[in-house]
Amino acid sequence: MPCKHADKMMIYAKQAAEMDEPWKLWQVFTLGRWFKLEQHPEWDDENEYRQIPKTININGHEVPEPMREKPEMYSTYYFIRLDVKGGYLRDVWANEVTDNRRLEAGICQATESGIIAHAKALFSFTEVG
Numbered sequence: 001m002p003c004k005h006a007d008k009m010m011i012y013a014k015q016a017a018e019m020d021e022p023w024k025l026w027q028v029f030t031l032g033r034w035f036k037l038e039q040h041p042e043w044d045d046e047n048e049y050r051q052i053p054k055t056i057n058i059n060g061h062e063v064p065e066p067m068r069e070k071p072e073m074y075s076t077y078y079f080i081r082l083d084v085k086g087g088y089l090r091d092v093w094a095n096e097v098t099d100n101r102r103l104e105a106g107i108c109q110a111t112e113s114g115i116i117a118h119a120k121a122l123f124s125f126t127e128v129g
Contacts, residue, residue: 003043004045005043005045005049008049008050009043011051012026012041016040022040023037023038023039023040023041024036024037025051025052026041026049026050026051026052027049027050027051027052028041028047028048028049029047029048029049029050030046030047034050036052053065058118058121058122058124059121059122059124059125060124061117061120061121061124063114063117063118063121064109064111064114064117064118066106066107066108066109066118067103067108067109067110068103070093070095070099070100070103071093071110072093073093073094073095074092074093074094075092075093076090076091076092076093077090077091077092077093077108077109077110078090078091078108078109078110078111078112078114078115079091079102079107079108079109079115080107080115080118080119080122082119082122082123086116086119087119087120087122087123088109088115088116088118088119090112
C-alpha cells in the first residue's frame, strides 16, 4: 500500500531542495489541533500534514485566502452572503453558473471557520465603535 503522505512528501522535498527551513511552511494535526512544525516532518501515519494556509488581510483581520480553484464536484463549500444572519451560507459545488460566479468573486471558503472569519472581517467595515 502506498504511503498516504506521498503527494505531500514530494511537495516538501521540492521545498527542501530550495530553502533551508521548509518545515516553517507546514503544520501537523495531532492531539486534535494543528501545530506548526519545528523540524522536518516525521510523516507519521497517525498524523495529518498540510502547508500553512495562505491568508489575506481584510481591514486588519487575517483571514484564510478565498478559494481560487474549483473544488471537487458535490463537495460542501461556504460563501459570503451579507444579507443573512452570520453573513454566509453553505452550498454544494455543482459547477453551476452561480457556483462559478461566487468563486470568481473571491467570496468562497472551503471551511466554516474560514467563512466565519471572512464574514467577520467584512462586517468590521460597518461596526459602530
